Amino acid sequence: MKDFVYHKADNLPEAVALNAAYPDYPPLAGGTDLIVQWRSGIRKLDGVVDISCVDELKRIYDEKKEIEIGACATHSDIIGNAAVKKHLPLLVQACMSIGATQIQNRGTIGGNIMNASPAGDALPVLLIYDAEMLLQNVKGERWVPVRDFFKSYRETALESGELLAKIRFPKRDFFDYRGAYYKIGTRRAQAISKVSMCVMASVSHGAIKDIMISLGSMAPVPVRARGTEALLKGKVIDDNLIHTAERSLADEFNPIDDVRSTAQYRSYVCGALIVKFLRESRIKK
Amino acid sequence: MTKVVKKVQLNGVEKMVEASPESRLLDVIRLELNLTGTKEGCGEGECGACSILINDTLINSCLVLFGQLNDGDKILTVEGLGDAKHLTSLQECFITEGGTQCGMCTPGMLIAAHALLIKNPKPTREEIAEALAGNLCRCTGYKKIIDSVEKAAKIMRGES
Numbered sequence: 001m002k003d004f005v006y007h008k009a010d011n012l013p014e015a016v017a018l019n020a021a022y023p024d025y026p027p028l029a030g031g032t033d034l035i036v037q038w039r040s041g042i043r044k045l046d047g048v049v050d051i052s053c054v055d056e057l058k059r060i061y062d063e064k065k066e067i068e069i070g071a072c073a074t075h076s077d078i079i080g081n082a083a084v085k086k087h088l089p090l091l092v093q094a095c096m097s098i099g100a101t102q103i104q105n106r107g108t109i110g111g112n113i114m115n116a117s118p119a120g121d122a123l124p125v126l127l128i129y130d131a132e133m134l135l136q137n138v139k140g141e142r143w144v145p146v147r148d149f150f151k152s153y154r155e156t157a158l159e160s161g162e163l164l165a166k167i168r169f170p171k172r173d174f175f176d177y178r179g180a181y182y183k184i185g186t187r188r189a190q191a192i193s194k195v196s197m198c199v200m201a202s203v204s205h206g207a208i209k210d211i212m213i214s215l216g217s218m219a220p221v222p223v224r225a226r227g228t229e230a231l232l233k234g235k236v237i238d239d240n241l242i243h244t245a246e247r248s249l250a251d252e253f254n255p256i257d258d259v260r261s262t263a264q265y266r267s268y269v270c271g272a273l274i275v276k277f278l279r280e281s282r283i284k285k
Numbered sequence: 286m287t288k289v290v291k292k293v294q295l296n297g298v299e300k301m302v303e304a305s306p307e308s309r310l311l312d313v314i315r316l317e318l319n320l321t322g323t324k325e326g327c328g329e330g331e332c333g334a335c336s337i338l339i340n341d342t343l344i345n346s347c348l349v350l351f352g353q354l355n356d357g358d359k360i361l362t363v364e365g366l367g368d369a370k371h372l373t374s375l376q377e378c379f380i381t382e383g384g385t386q387c388g389m390c391t392p393g394m395l396i397a398a399h400a401l402l403i404k405n406p407k408p409t410r411e412e413i414a415e416a417l418a419g420n421l422c423r424c425t426g427y428k429k430i431i432d433s434v435e436k437a438a439k440i441m442r443g444e445s
């Protein structure tokens with residue numbers, strides 16, 4: 001048997017260089033997905049590039065116009081950060097829905113992104129906040145907007161030799177918006193989601209000025225529900241519209257049956273979630 | 286694989302530990318250090334039986350590789366709480382309140398509860414349940430575990 005190869009990066013340039021030099025050895029951060037996949041035999045692993053101790057990758061920067069989160073910031077780091085709480089409250093909610101304390105203390109936002117599961121809990125939130133990913137290789141770096149990042153089932157725009165270093169979120173004024181993050185799973189802690197939804201809307205005098213809806217586990221990649229959004233924009237929220245929204249969202253995607261849920265249930269429950277959101281928005285104004 | 290050496294604070298005592306970097310910390314604790322209080326349940330971060338603290342942070346030791354440790358890291362396992370002659374209030378209350386039955390989840394429960402009480406000496410029952418959400422017990426139904434932690438917190442605050 002070949003020896004397991006363990007490379008440990010002490011700083012960011014080293015992490016980028018090791019990652020480029022050993023494309024067959026994935027970056028190891030929190031390990032909450034990678035180690036499970038390796039130990040269970042789902043993923044063969046001959047080595048890793050350990051980036052979990054790289055300080056530059058763990059920091060969260062509160063800049064003037066944006067918030068930058070290092071790929072190795074843990075879910076707990078994100079939950080406990082005041083700037084994130086203020087500007088990206090739905091990201092905090094999503095991170096709180098991941099696993100339980102032990103997993104939140106270890107799992108990272110970069111890992112959630114690079115695992116690229118359609119059920120990744122933070123991913124619908126990235127779509128709503130227009131996140132951008134900073135990909136670095138030995139030659140340089142590039143920013144990729146989230147809408148171009150998730151290509152197909154577990155496929156991302158990351159190329160061999162590139163490392164996800166940071167996630168950047170523009171600070172936008174969501175002053176008159178109401179947002180919600182919903183995760184439907186077997187139990188609140190630990191369970192992998194059957195469906196997740198992130199939604200944000202601006203409602204004035206009972207009418208929807210703007211609405212953004214994104215969904216996890218409804219398609220091979222996290223998706224915006226553009227069709228339903230267009231249908232709702234500019235309309236007054238009444239029973240009729242709520243019913244239309246429910247049907248539209250249930251019909252907009254073709255989810256699959258898998259071990260966690262069925263296509264039918266997924267469509268039904270995402271319809272039910274938009275009903276819940278719109279009803280609450282109507283009351284709150 | 287070439288073994289590596291890490292200098293850690295293990296339950297308050299400085300120790301040089303040698304192991305392969307790809308070994309799970311859980312295996313190093315149980316097999317190399319012979320601290321068998323830390324249990325393996327699921328081996329995939331679901332059950333919390335292998336919970337320990339690294340630098341006061343609660344983690345599952347089945348999901349940490351030995352190579353990920355840094356020199357100087359503080360590790361606390363259940364053996365670092367109290368021994369049979371000097372039980373901590375938490376351990377005492379798990380006995381008096383019936384918070385333990387088969388015992389498999391107990392070390393993880395104790396460590397997770399300990400981590401909670403470091404940060405929050407006066408938790409509500411909901412906060413206790415939340416803090417223990419990553420620890421599964423198949424015997425007690427959790428009520429008595431939550432009772433145990435609640436009682437221990439009271440004693441530690443000097444209220445009982």
